[in-house]
Amino acid sequence: MIENGFKAKCIFVDLDGTIVDSTEAYLEAARISFQAIGQTPPTKQTALEIPKRLEQGISINDIICGEYEKFLNTYLKTYYLVTPQKTKLIPNVKTALEALAKKRRLALITMRYVPKQSIIEELEFFGISTYFSHVVTALDSFKPKPSPEALLSCVRAMDVEISDCVIVGDSVNDVRAGKAAGARTVAVLSGLFRSGELAKEEPDLILNDVTGLPDFIR
Numbered sequence: 001m002i003e004n005g006f007k008a009k010c011i012f013v014d015l016d017g018t019i020v021d022s023t024e025a026y027l028e029a030a031r032i033s034f035q036a037i038g039q040t041p042p043t044k045q046t047a048l049e050i051p052k053r054l055e056q057g058i059s060i061n062d063i064i065c066g067e068y069e070k071f072l073n074t075y076l077k078t079y080y081l082v083t084p085q086k087t088k089l090i091p092n093v094k095t096a097l098e099a100l101a102k103k104r105r106l107a108l109i110t111m112r113y114v115p116k117q118s119i120i121e122e123l124e125f126f127g128i129s130t131y132f133s134h135v136v137t138a139l140d141s142f143k144p145k146p147s148p149e150a151l152l153s154c155v156r157a158m159d160v161e162i163s164d165c166v167i168v169g170d171s172v173n174d175v176r177a178g179k180a181a182g183a184r185t186v187a188v189l190s191g192l193f194r195s196g197e198l199a200k201e202e203p204d205l206i207l208n209d210v211t212g213l214p215d216f217i218r
Contacts, residue, residue, distance in 0.1 A: 014169030015110035017191020025086035148181030
């Protein structure tokens with residue numbers, strides 16, 4: 001664990017669960033998808049287990065009863081459709097990003113399968129687009145996190161060394177991708193994953209949310 005902070009030239013920041021709270025979008029996607037296959041939506045806790053498992057490639061067959069393809073197609077389509085209305089900035093994130101951008105270059109890396117422009121428009125809506133020098137989505141990478149491909153692509157675009165970079169995210173895949181690439185890793189507890197789950201990945205630092213990060217960047 002890091003106690004005195006990081007020396008970093010560039011900070012890679014995840015989107016869902018790190019900058020924006022996507023809980024309501026996940027729940028809405030689950031509600032509509034279960035209705036589409038004629039099943040009663042599960043509890044909130046179970047519904048939020050779905051995006052966690054999908055990100056890690058873990059089966060959700062014990063959560064849904066058949067019609068997996070129809071459910072998944074509806075879920076992803078609905079999620080991307082409702083995110084502009086259902087996501088919201090995590091409290092005080094804008095102030096934190098402003099502070100970080102004054103210190104270092106920032107890049108946004110998200111594994112949403114959407115065009116880069118749609119992410120930029122979302123950042124503009126929240127008033128934070130100017131803080132990011134580069135944006136990468138899943139459409140810019142052949143392999144999603146935990147593959148380091150997106151991070152290494154970002155490194156090349158920004159002309160920095162990966163060892164001079166920090167990746168910040170809320171999921172185990174963010175930490176795994178950072179470690180695989182050779183970056184320093186910061187896990188935040190503002191998303192879907194619990195402290196114990198993230199601690200098992202041994203990130204360099206665990207914070208409640210990204211608003212605490214400026215104090216650790218030297």
